Each structure stands twice: as C-alpha cells, then as structure tokens.
Amino acid sequence: MKPWGNQNLLRNNKQETSELSLRPKKGQKFLLYLAERFSWQAIVDLAKKKTVPEHPYSFWTYFGGLCLFLFVIQVITGLLLLLYYVPSIDRAHESIIYIMGQVKFGWLIRSVHSWTANILIGVIFVHMFSTFLLKAYRPPREITWITGFFLLLIFMAFGFSGYLLPWNELSFFATRVGTDILGQIPLIGRALKSFVLGGQEISGATLSRFYWFHIAVLPCLAFLFLGIHLYLIQVQGISRPIGVKPEKIREIPFFPDFFLRDAVIWSLVLALIGVLCVFFPWEIGKKADPFAPTPLGIRPEWYFTFMFTTLKLVPSHILGLEGEKIILLIFALGGLFWMLVPFWDRKAYRDQNNPVTTAIGVAVILYISIMTLITYLFPRL
Amino acid sequence: MKRNLNQTLGLILCFFISINWLFSQTKKNTCLDCHLQLEEKLASPAQAFKIDIHANYGFDCSACHGGNSEKEELEEAKDKSFKGIPSRQDIPKLCASCHSDPNIMRRYNPNIRVDQFDLYLTSHHGRAWTKGDTKVALCTDCHGAHGIQSASMPQSLTFAWNIAATCGRCHSDNNLMKNYGLPGQQEEDFRASVHAQALYEKKDLSAPTCNDCHGNHGATPPEVASVANVCRQCHPSPASLFSRSPHKAAFDEAGIAECQACHGHHRIEPPDYELLPKGKKDVCLQCHNENSRSYEEGSNLREKFMALDAQLEKVSFKIEKIAQQGIEISEARFLSQQAQSEFLEARNLIHSLSLAEIEKKIKESQAIIEKLSTLITEAEREARLRKTGLIVATLFLFLLALALWLKARQLRRKRP
Structure with missing residues (x-):
C-alpha cells in the first residue's frame, strides 16, 4: 500500500460524510476538497501510527525538536530582516539602526534573530553531546549523526557570517581575528582566506560575500542536510539507549503525546527569548572603522572562544613547527574523529556500552566548557 | 667521524674570530666604561647618557667634554683637548x-x-x-x-x-x-x-x-596688549566676538588685558555662567555697578542659562534612563548634542555682549529641547508598551505551556 494517495480512504471519508449528513457544512466541504487533492489522510494516518520510545533519558530527545523550532524562528525573522537590511559598508550599520529604531517591531525581530541564533547553537551542542553520550549514533543511524555534525558546522558558519552583517566595531575585528585563523590552515589557508574575504582585507566585498553565504549558500545547505536528517529520523525512528531494560521503555504516540510535550518546551523557550529581547535587546554597537586600532578584549562569538583561547595559549612553536598550525590540524583531525564515531565505536555497534567513548565525550565537554570560561574570566589572557 | 669533528671545531673557531672582529670594529667609549664603575655621582651621567639622543646619533662624551674617549689610559683620555665640566x-x-x-x-x-x-x-x-x-x-x-x-x-x-x-x-x-x-x-x-x-x-x-x-x-x-593674541591661537571664536563687543574699546582705554580680566591667568577655571552677574564667581563686579542696567541684564541672562542648563540635564538624564531600557534612541542623543551645542554657542556669544544673538541661540536650543521632549515621551511609551507586551505574551505562553502539559499528562494517564 502506498503511504499516501489512498483513494479508498478518501472515498470512505466521502461516504461517511454523505451518510452522516446529507448536506455537509461549508467548512467540511472545503476540507474534503483539499483532502482529495492533497491526499493528507494518509499523512494523518501515518502521524497517528508514529510512535516514539519513552524511557528515563527521554528528556534529551526533546532537544532535536527544539533545534527545529528555533531554526523555523530564524528563517521567519531572517526573512523579515531582509526587508530593511542593506548589505553595503555605507549602509549596513545605518540600516540596523533604522531597523532597531524606526521599523515597527524591528527591535523585536532583530533581537529575536540574534538571541535565537545563540540559543540555537547552544541547543545544537546539547543535542549533539546527549546523542553522543547516549550512543544514539550507532548503526543504522550513522548518517543521521554525520548530517547532524554537518548541521552544527553549518549553523556555526551561519553565526560567523551573520556576526559581521551589522558592520559594527566588535564584529569587524572579531571577523578579522577569525579570518586570520582561517588563513593559518596549512596548504589551503591563504587561498581560503582570500576567497572568504574577497581580497586580502575585510572590505565591502567581504560584507557582500558574508551576506551571500548567510542568506543563500548556508540556507540551501541547511535545508539539504536538515531534510536528510529528518527523513532518516522518520524512517529509522528515535534510538533506544543502551542498557535500559525493555520494561522501562514504552512506546508513546508521536502525535499528540510527544508533540504536546515538545510544544510545552517550545512555549517556555519562546517566553525566555521574549524576556531576553525586552530586557537585553541585541546591541547595535559602534560603526566599524577599518582604520581604527583594534579595541582591547576583542573575541569571537562564544561558541568559537574555546578554539580562540586554545590558539592564544599555545606556544608559538612546538617541535620547530608553528603552534597555531599544529592546533588547527589537531582541531580538524579531532572533528573528523568525532564525526566518524559510529565507525570506530565497535562496542556501541554491538549494543554494548563503551566507557572509553563516554570518557572522550565528557573530556570534550569539560575542555570546551573550561576554555570558554577562561575566555570570559580572564579576558586579558 | 674524526673529519667531521675537525670541521665542527673549525667552524666554532671561525665563529668566535668573527664575533671578536665585529666587537673590535665597534667604537670604544672608555669614559663610559670607567664612569659606570665609579661612585653614583660620577656614574649617573654615564648611565643617563645611554638613552641620550646624542648617543643615539653616535656622539660620545668628547663632543661636549673634549678629550679622547677611545684611549684607555686616563692620562691619554684626558689629553690637551679635555674641557671637563x-x-x-x-x-x-x-x-x-x-x-x-x-x-x-x-x-x-x-x-x-x-x-x-x-x-x-x-x-x-x-x-x-x-x-x-x-x-x-x-x-x-x-x-x-x-x-x-x-x-x-x-x-x-x-x-x-x-x-x-x-x-x-x-x-x-x-x-x-x-x-x-x-x-x-x-x-x-x-x-x-x-x-x-x-x-x-x-x-x-x-x-x-x-x-x-x-x-x-x-x-x-605676554604683555597686556598681547594676551588676547596668545589666547586666540586656540580660542579664535570668543576672541573675534570680543573684538566686536563694546568691551573691546573700554578695555583698551583702561589698559585691561582682555581675556585675563575675567578668566584670570595660570589658574584658568572652566568657563561657567557663574562668572556672570550675581553668580558665585561674579567677575562683572570688578568694573560694573551692582545697580546698573547692564549688570541687571547680565543677571537675567545668567538665570536663563541656568534654566536652559537644568532643562538639558533633565533631558540627558531621561535619555540615559531610556537607553538603559534598551530603546534605540540615537536620534534623541543627536538632538540632545545639537541642543547642547546651541547652548554652548549662546554662552560663547557672551563675549560679543549681543543680547539679541544670545536670545536667538537660547530659543533655538529650547526649540530642539521641545522636539526632544516629544521623542522622549514616545520612547517612554514604547518602553512601557514593550514591558506590557512582554507581560501579556509571557503570561499567555506560560498558560499555553501549562495547558499543553496538563493535556499531555492526561493523555499519559489514559495510556495503558
């Protein structure tokens, strides 16, 4: 049976409607009209049949849905910002001032976009680490894990490209620091930096490129990877954690039970975003001046600070090689190692708990947390 | 093996010879060598000379003190050309x-x-x-x-x-x-x-x-006649205004130094309308009679300045308060600066003693303050609206979350 386009169901519906009342109401007629054309009864049936496992670690499964919800907010607010934002060095900052001061609810839209961007990356991190520690990446979900890892990189790139768009002092110099690091990557660094900047220095070309990345390239990639990610979750279902006794796991309907709980979390997070936007509207900052000296305490967005601080702490030379290049190589290899965990964690493949993988996960969490804390506690390091 | 060792030793020897040659090429300064080892009184000039601009340009002690700073023996160093201090x-x-x-x-x-x-x-x-x-x-x-x-x-x-x-x-x-x-x-x-x-x-x-x-x-x-010229190097505007004021001729006739008469010298305090009649630092009384018409006009002007200053301070306070609430208020800040600037111009015009011009500037500043007041009222309303909106939206979202949670709990209880 095809999952949708089930004509029998439609016919049955029609018959039921005609049997129950000879003259269907206007609303019902319209719904029937649409149901015939979209064949959504099959989707509704599928949603009714879809179940998710409920177990002592179920709490962590809600973070995936929360990511999706926050992404939808980003798309909506981003589209609204496009109405007034002008991507040129002469007008970018001015257009942000205009959005924040003159456009009706512009301050709210921009603040929601900026706050949600940060919360989203935080939630993606939580989702990733919970998936890692619960070993939900194990086959057959390895591609779901890999697409999720790429989604993290894509959203970090969203953050990096979006940070420069207001063209303020802080974002300008943080981008300079970020692209300088990019230039340190062995072999391809210089070419990559030049491509990203559209030249040797941050200029109008950089702003145009970052804008292009932010509203065209990255959304396409995000939709592609998100589509695959969600499709795989749909096909394979949500993973059951290793070591939980079968009697402690029960299947609950996705709709409405799981969805209602998702909606509770979404409502609370939306309320939190509202409070943040009213009491701490995202600042506009001072317009970037490329000729001004770099201000003190410049740093990238919080989710890059662990890498930034590591690069600051590393000695300039290790075993005769440039320290920064070695660290970048370690980060790249570490990222690859992390992404390929479904393939090397053989114990998880056999549904056995692997304490080594858990220890690696905890170590990475501690490392990122400590490095991020150091950045904020010792800004003049 | 032995050949390699010989080559290495040879290289080390060449290195030391080269270093020695390089040092031998550097010009000697035996004055410094000795003085740095002497008691502090004689050593401190040598110590200080290390960072001296003349030393940086290659001069040595002999340039001022004579003698020969390359000779190591005291008698030879202090030759006939030696001048001492x-x-x-x-x-x-x-x-x-x-x-x-x-x-x-x-x-x-x-x-x-x-x-x-x-x-x-x-x-x-x-x-x-x-x-x-x-x-x-x-x-x-x-x-x-x-x-x-x-x-x-x-x-x-x-x-x-x-x-x-x-x-x-x-x-x-x-x-x-x-x-x-x-x-x-x-x-x-x-x-x-x-x-x-x-x-x-x-x-x-x-x-x-x-x-x-x-x-x-x-x-x-600077003499009495030239004080104003000294001040106008940096303060051309008040100086030119003063030149066309009735004070100019009167000061010249009385032989009074222009700027100094009111602002003093050396201990020049920040310009203040308190220097005007009946102010805390009244300088007009030096020449004017307390009952004169001009003294009274000056006093009225001071009161107007005080009122305008108080208005500006109030407006600035409100702007900062609104800014702290996260409202974008850069236009109001700009207008406030404009009003301040008009006020400063009005104060500066005191040097011309042109009451009409001063009044005009005061009115211009007041007109900007009125515009500012409208902006501030709107911004305050916006701040209130945001808070009210937040309370309503948050309440709605919490109630929604509660209703959803209760429904989810009800469903959970119904399930086997």
Whole structure:
C-alpha cells in the first residue's frame, strides 16, 4: 500500500460524510476538497501510527525538536530582516539602526534573530553531546549523526557570517581575528582566506560575500542536510539507549503525546527569548572603522572562544613547527574523529556500552566548557 | 667521524674570530666604561647618557667634554683637548656650536630649527644670562644634561606632560623667584586650571602648558596688549566676538588685558555662567555697578542659562534612563548634542555682549529641547508598551505551556 494517495480512504471519508449528513457544512466541504487533492489522510494516518520510545533519558530527545523550532524562528525573522537590511559598508550599520529604531517591531525581530541564533547553537551542542553520550549514533543511524555534525558546522558558519552583517566595531575585528585563523590552515589557508574575504582585507566585498553565504549558500545547505536528517529520523525512528531494560521503555504516540510535550518546551523557550529581547535587546554597537586600532578584549562569538583561547595559549612553536598550525590540524583531525564515531565505536555497534567513548565525550565537554570560561574570566589572557 | 669533528671545531673557531672582529670594529667609549664603575655621582651621567639622543646619533662624551674617549689610559683620555665640566656661562654657546649650525644639524635632523640660541637671547632668561646671571635657565636646565631625549618622548623633560614640572623646578622656588620679583605659585595655579585638567586628566596633548603661552626658547610673558593674541591661537571664536563687543574699546582705554580680566591667568577655571552677574564667581563686579542696567541684564541672562542648563540635564538624564531600557534612541542623543551645542554657542556669544544673538541661540536650543521632549515621551511609551507586551505574551505562553502539559499528562494517564 502506498503511504499516501489512498483513494479508498478518501472515498470512505466521502461516504461517511454523505451518510452522516446529507448536506455537509461549508467548512467540511472545503476540507474534503483539499483532502482529495492533497491526499493528507494518509499523512494523518501515518502521524497517528508514529510512535516514539519513552524511557528515563527521554528528556534529551526533546532537544532535536527544539533545534527545529528555533531554526523555523530564524528563517521567519531572517526573512523579515531582509526587508530593511542593506548589505553595503555605507549602509549596513545605518540600516540596523533604522531597523532597531524606526521599523515597527524591528527591535523585536532583530533581537529575536540574534538571541535565537545563540540559543540555537547552544541547543545544537546539547543535542549533539546527549546523542553522543547516549550512543544514539550507532548503526543504522550513522548518517543521521554525520548530517547532524554537518548541521552544527553549518549553523556555526551561519553565526560567523551573520556576526559581521551589522558592520559594527566588535564584529569587524572579531571577523578579522577569525579570518586570520582561517588563513593559518596549512596548504589551503591563504587561498581560503582570500576567497572568504574577497581580497586580502575585510572590505565591502567581504560584507557582500558574508551576506551571500548567510542568506543563500548556508540556507540551501541547511535545508539539504536538515531534510536528510529528518527523513532518516522518520524512517529509522528515535534510538533506544543502551542498557535500559525493555520494561522501562514504552512506546508513546508521536502525535499528540510527544508533540504536546515538545510544544510545552517550545512555549517556555519562546517566553525566555521574549524576556531576553525586552530586557537585553541585541546591541547595535559602534560603526566599524577599518582604520581604527583594534579595541582591547576583542573575541569571537562564544561558541568559537574555546578554539580562540586554545590558539592564544599555545606556544608559538612546538617541535620547530608553528603552534597555531599544529592546533588547527589537531582541531580538524579531532572533528573528523568525532564525526566518524559510529565507525570506530565497535562496542556501541554491538549494543554494548563503551566507557572509553563516554570518557572522550565528557573530556570534550569539560575542555570546551573550561576554555570558554577562561575566555570570559580572564579576558586579558 | 674524526673529519667531521675537525670541521665542527673549525667552524666554532671561525665563529668566535668573527664575533671578536665585529666587537673590535665597534667604537670604544672608555669614559663610559670607567664612569659606570665609579661612585653614583660620577656614574649617573654615564648611565643617563645611554638613552641620550646624542648617543643615539653616535656622539660620545668628547663632543661636549673634549678629550679622547677611545684611549684607555686616563692620562691619554684626558689629553690637551679635555674641557671637563662646562661652566654654566659656557653652556648656551657650547650647545649652539652645533645647534645653530645648519650644516651640522642637517646631517642628523634636517627638520630641526637652528635659531634656538638667537631666540634664547631675546628671552628673559637669555637677557639675564647675557648680563652674566648664571642662575637663570640654560639649555641643560630644561633639556637635561646627559639623558636628553626628543620632546616627543614621554620621558623627556620637555614632553607636554613634564613641562610644568620642568619650569616649576625654578619657578616654584620662592627663594629663587624672590630675587627676580616673581611669584612662586604659577605651577600650582596652572595645575588647578582647566588647561591642566585637559592635559593630565583627558590626556589631551594639544592642551596648552607653560611654553604654549610663554614661548619655548624665546620665553617671555605676554604683555597686556598681547594676551588676547596668545589666547586666540586656540580660542579664535570668543576672541573675534570680543573684538566686536563694546568691551573691546573700554578695555583698551583702561589698559585691561582682555581675556585675563575675567578668566584670570595660570589658574584658568572652566568657563561657567557663574562668572556672570550675581553668580558665585561674579567677575562683572570688578568694573560694573551692582545697580546698573547692564549688570541687571547680565543677571537675567545668567538665570536663563541656568534654566536652559537644568532643562538639558533633565533631558540627558531621561535619555540615559531610556537607553538603559534598551530603546534605540540615537536620534534623541543627536538632538540632545545639537541642543547642547546651541547652548554652548549662546554662552560663547557672551563675549560679543549681543543680547539679541544670545536670545536667538537660547530659543533655538529650547526649540530642539521641545522636539526632544516629544521623542522622549514616545520612547517612554514604547518602553512601557514593550514591558506590557512582554507581560501579556509571557503570561499567555506560560498558560499555553501549562495547558499543553496538563493535556499531555492526561493523555499519559489514559495510556495503558
């Protein structure tokens, strides 16, 4: 049976409607009209049949849905910002001032976009680490894990490209620091930096490129990877954690039970975003001046600070090689190692708990947390 | 193996020979070598000379003291050309022997002036020195003797921040100044002035210090007739307004120094409308009668300034309060600056004594404040709206979350 386009169901519906009342109401007629054309009864049936496992670690499964919800907010607010934002060095900052001061609810839209961007990356991190520690990446979900890892990189790139768009002092110099690091990557660094900047220095070309990345390239990639990610979750279902006794796991309907709980979390997070936007509207900052000296305490967005601080702490030379290049190589290899965990964690493949993988996960969490804390506690390091 | 060892040893030997050769090529300065090992009185000049600008240009001790600094034996080093410590009477000429010669100076710093000695001779210091007074300031008193640095270096005695202290070494010495009939509190007065505030607190190196008004090498205090010309170097606007005011002719006739009469000298305080009639620092009473019409007009003007100042302060306070609530208020800030600027212009116009012009500026400033008040009211309403909206939206979302949670719980209980 095809999952949708089930004509029998439609016919049955029609018959039921005609049997129950000879003259269907206007609303019902319209719904029937649409149901015939979209064949959504099959989707509704599928949603009714879809179940998710409920177990002592179920709490962590809600973070995936929360990511999706926050992404939808980003798309909506981003589209609204496009109405007034002008991507040129002469007008970018001015257009942000205009959005924040003159456009009706512009301050709210921009603040929601900026706050949600940060919360989203935080939630993606939580989702990733919970998936890692619960070993939900194990086959057959390895591609779901890999697409999720790429989604993290894509959203970090969203953050990096979006940070420069207001063209303020802080974002300008943080981008300079970020692209300088990019230039340190062995072999391809210089070419990559030049491509990203559209030249040797941050200029109008950089702003145009970052804008292009932010509203065209990255959304396409995000939709592609998100589509695959969600499709795989749909096909394979949500993973059951290793070591939980079968009697402690029960299947609950996705709709409405799981969805209602998702909606509770979404409502609370939306309320939190509202409070943040009213009491701490995202600042506009001072317009970037490329000729001004770099201000003190410049740093990238919080989710890059662990890498930034590591690069600051590393000695300039290790075993005769440039320290920064070695660290970048370690980060790249570490990222690859992390992404390929479904393939090397053989114990998880056999549904056995692997304490080594858990220890690696905890170590990475501690490392990122400590490095991020150091950045904020010792800004003049 | 043995061959390799021989090659390595050979290379090390060559290295040491090269280093030794390099050191042998460096010019010796035996004066410094010995003086640095002597008691502090004799060692400190040698120590200071290490950072001296002349040392940087390759001069050694013999340039001023004579002798031969390359000879290691004392007798040979102190040969017939050795002059020892130059007498105070000789110092200006000694310095001028190079600094007044364009052919020498061009080799080291083509931009530096070569008329310092000529200017010095026109100064009070120089004229006294010509008469044989060696207590007056000579080159070394202001520039130092052995640790001389460019005036652009913060450690230099002639760097803007250090000039008051350099001049004060003599001019704050009451016993020394008594001999010349000069007061000894100029440095103290200057340090309490608005100029010192700008120089030391705001770190504004363009703010004036002693030499900016009195001159550098041709140091001479400005006379009554020239005080205004000194002040107008930096304050051209009040000076030109004053020139067209009725005060100009009256001051000239009475022989009163223009700016100094109201603002004083050395201890120049920040401009304030309290200098106006009935103000806390009323200076008009120096010449005007308390019952005169002009005194009364001045008093009215002061009250208007006070009222406008209070309005501006209130507006600024409100703007900051709104900004703290996260409302974008850059337009109001801009208008506030504009109103402040009109107010400053009105205050500056006091120098012209043109009541009509002052009134006009006050009205312009007040018109901007009115516009600002509308903006502020709107911003305050916006702030209230945001908070009300937040309370309503948050309440709605919490209620929604509660309803959803209750429904989810109900469903869970119903499930087997």
